[in-house]
Amino acid sequence: MRTIFWEDNQVKMIDQRRLPHELVVNLYDDYREVAGAIKSMVIRGAPAIGAAAAYGMALAGLQSRAQGRGDLLADLDQASKTLAAARPTAVNLFWALERMWRVATDEDLASPDQVRAALIDEAQRLADEDVDINRRMAKHGAALVNDGDTILHHCNTGALAAVDWGTALGVIFMAHEQGKHIHVLVDETRPRLQGAALTAWELMQRGVDMTLIADNAAGYFMQSGQVNLVLVGADRVAANGDVANKIGTYKLAVVAKENNVAFYPVVPTSTIDLNLKSGQDIPIEMRDPREVTHIGEHAIAPTGVKVANPAFDVTPNRYFPGIGTEEGIGRQPFESGLRDAVERARARFK
């Protein structure tokens, strides 16, 4: 089952807030609910957020009662703004909305109903491409993994974070399918615990050997020589290769470098934002204090405590030798390599 899919003119998503305890699929027929699902992290992970935004636009087309193209475009513009406001950091959201907007404004489409149909087709195509892209990314990335490796992994970057397969975790699944004997150290990834709840679940489902650790324990395992490779995803990569990813990634990268452990971000080219010179320009989302003060209904801190909860941090490009993409491993210097990868990817899907 895909993390997100289209059926009977509805968007269906696995509700990731209920894993690993329950596998529940939510149904959406309103783009505003899709925006809410992105915001509340029913669905998360940069590629999956992109697909959700695309399907949201397909829903918005169906929801609009416009009889003329101008009115339909006005409704779609409203939907696009609502979806764009859901989360600020993962660029795939904006990338998908731009792609849907190009279809909406395609002058070859004569009637509103043709636009509506084309939006559904485009969202489906984007989702199908995502699966294909992730599989190719996994194949390229698996070359980084040696038989016997222990791989440290942060957050969730698996099938749940994409339409299927995944980014960094996709690389791990591929290495496992290739018969390499690997062990994955899964850090729990506070505050939202995507590692403990989602990555552990995905690895156990697929029979990959894994051990769950507290985020704080990652240094202990790197320092004692028990880690060969660190793989992470990303929510946005700047043109110079700086990577915004789940909070805690920067600490991991610094400690990996200190211990000469290889560290690679793995991302589809849709996560690369050539418009931003460096990571300093990437907006960092500050999320609800309750993510820190509560786990479920359980309060872990004093009532009224002041909290700061940045959801992402930026790892400068000097902390890693390359970035995995569906077009191969981009190496230093990143400026030219990432631009080439983006252009090759665009040409492929023209």
Place this chain on the structure above:
Amino acid sequence: MRTIFWEDNQVKMIDQRRLPHELVVNLYDDYREVAGAIKSMVIRGAPAIGAAAAYGMALAGLQSRAQGRGDLLADLDQASKTLAAARPTAVNLFWALERMWRVATDEDLASPDQVRAALIDEAQRLADEDVDINRRMAKHGAALVNDGDTILHHCNTGALAAVDWGTALGVIFMAHEQGKHIHVLVDETRPRLQGAALTAWELMQRGVDMTLIADNAAGYFMQSGQVNLVLVGADRVAANGDVANKIGTYKLAVVAKENNVAFYPVVPTSTIDLNLKSGQDIPIEMRDPREVTHIGEHAIAPTGVKVANPAFDVTPNRYFPGIGTEEGIGRQPFESGLRDAVERARARFK
């Protein structure tokens, strides 16, 4: 109120597992229950564990029905072994038991009842000295804190971690009392959440400005120049200055150094173990997987997941310029400075 105290021939301790929600004092009249309280972390923090072990030995004296000194010593030896087995990393436990054993075997004490009384006196003296030591340590350490500083703090090292006052947090309380305007970034300290539950509570009680963050966010704040100083405690310091402390300390130290943020462990000399050449010799406790998989009764990971839960890590001496003690700030090279501090401290309490 002290974290741990002696009253009516009983040991009384604040139950730290119930904070910040309830302030409950547990009563113990059996040394085995005291060992259990150390193990289950009713009481934790290296200096507090030392005091608990001393009071445990005082209880063991009262519990023993021995009528001769030989029989009493046999009972006390049993108690000492039980208490020593409670936790392996904090050396204060063994330091306090040795001190109590010297009293138990003092040949000037003629009768078992004199030994019993002397054990109670010695435990009381150790607890009183701890308060005095911590206050002096705080005064020395406060010189490291400048007006306007933001201090990042890991785990709990406050009044709850000692008999009163605290180690690293004692320094922060002292700087605050001196009128310095400081802000404390409190990391939550997974898996046991001592930062969120205990340090946040202590700072709020004393009116010190603070913000709670996930452990993963510490790098974000250091990288963006918002941290001036990192203060931590320790559970054992080797003769070369290597520091075993709560899991996650090593990552913090590496990231602090990378960002030119000053990092200091603060410890009483009773935490310095001159018998160990380096941190590699310090035993690291592996704790219950449930600390990682559950928060309260709430499961955060799939049932049956494999977990590794080291409670401490070792930060090599190259990551900090000095170690705060009650005898002043020990500077590099640590071998001679730490030995001198230990000897000065011993001379003071002869």
